[in-house]
Amino acid sequence: MKKLLLVLLSAISGSLFAQEKVDTTLMKTDSVKVDTLIxxxxxxxxxxxxEEDTLSYAEEFKRDRIKFTFGLRGGISFGKYQVxxxxxxxxxxxxxxxxxxIVRDNFLNNAQSTLGYLGGVFVxxxxxxxxxxxxxxxxxKGGKFDILQTNGTLFRRVSGTINAVDIPLLFGxxxxxxRIFAGPVASFPMSFNQEIExxxxxxxxxxxxxxxxxxxxxxxxxxxxxEFKHFFVEGRYEGLFVNMLDYxxxxxxxxxxxxxxxxxxxxxxxxxx
Numbered sequence: 001m002k003k004l005l006l007v008l009l010s011a012i013s014g015s016l017f018a019q020e021k022v023d024t025t026l027m028k029t030d031s032v033k034v035d036t037l038i039x040x041x042x043x044x045x046x047x048x049x050x051e052e053d054t055l056s057y058a059e060e061f062k063r064d065r066i067k068f069t070f071g072l073r074g075g076i077s078f079g080k081y082q083v084x085x086x087x088x089x090x091x092x093x094x095x096x097x098x099x100x101x102i103v104r105d106n107f108l109n110n111a112q113s114t115l116g117y118l119g120g121v122f123v124x125x126x127x128x129x130x131x132x133x134x135x136x137x138x139x140x141k142g143g144k145f146d147i148l149q150t151n152g153t154l155f156r157r158v159s160g161t162i163n164a165v166d167i168p169l170l171f172g173x174x175x176x177x178x179r180i181f182a183g184p185v186a187s188f189p190m191s192f193n194q195e196i197e198x199x200x201x202x203x204x205x206x207x208x209x210x211x212x213x214x215x216x217x218x219x220x221x222x223x224x225x226x227e228f229k230h231f232f233v234e235g236r237y238e239g240l241f242v243n244m245l246d247y248x249x250x251x252x253x254x255x256x257x258x259x260x261x262x263x264x265x266x267x268x269x270x271x272x273x
Contacts, residue, residue, distance in 0.1 A: 064127055068125055069124045069272050071121070071123075071270055073118075074117075075117070075118055075266055077140070078113040078264060079113060079114050079116050079263065079264035080111070080113055081145050081262055082261045082262075083109055083258070084107075086256050086258065090104055091203060092204065103149075104150050105150070105155055106147070106149075107147055108147075109145060109146075112144050118138065120135055120166075121135070122134065122135040124272065131171075131174060131179075132169075132172075133172060135169075139166050142161045142162075145157075145260070160193055160195055160196040161192065162244060164189045168184070169183045170182065171183050180225075181221075182223075183221055187216060187217045187218070192209075200258070204249040217241075219239050219242075220241070221236055224236075231270075233267075233269050236268075237263070239261075243261045245259065246260075
């Protein structure tokens with residue numbers, strides 16, 4: 001009887017050991033399959049990434065469809081005015097005749113920057129790494145210029161601001177999280193502060209506002225930006241090809257041409273989606 005029990009126990013133990021060995025073997029086989037699958041996926045992903053990185057801009061442009069995104073941006077600007085430096089500008093009376101006794105002044109540039117602000121919306125059309133981005137931006141363009149008496153004494157330091165609606169048409173190139181862009185801009189002046197008007201009224205009886213708001217001015221935008229998913233930060237320069245203000249001042253018998261063009265460096269943040 002004892003011998004029979006020993007034989008049965010030995011058989012059961014052998015069966016269990018064999019089953020455990022089979023299960024262990026299956027587990028190892030499954031683990032190898034999983035590891036192989038993971039490695040295969042990683043290799044495929046790396047290969048796909050390498051293939052995409054080796055595509056030229058032209059190949060990427062042909063491969064992708066046009067994608068539309070919309071966004072908004074806002075920020076601050078550091079602006080300067082470039083004025084045509086003129087000498088011996090005669091002050092006029094309310095009748096338009098030279099003020100008596102005759103006083104002459106000099107118009108000079110001032111290198112100091114003036115803080116402004118901006119805010120607007122845009123639509124972006126992307127294909128490959130290239131994009132086209134028209135914008136509508138309300139911008140305050142600031143700057144300063146000096147008016148000196150002929151003896152060198154400062155008569156007035158004009159700190160001006162011109163409010164305008166800008167329409168930039170930007171062409172850009174994206175690479176990873178960065179992008180560069182440039183394009184023309186049309187600036188539609190809307191108003192300017194009282195300080196500019198008060199300063200120029202000493203030298204003309206013309207309506208300065210009508211001279212300023214008569215037509216749009218054209219220039220260029222150029223800059224660089226960095227994007228982090230839907231958030232971006234960028235810096236850009238804006239300069240005009242023509243003068244924002246360009247008209248005669250002084251008495252009718254001895255006029256001079258006053259010219260002023262604003263330029264600004266902008267720092268802005270925004271969202272795109």
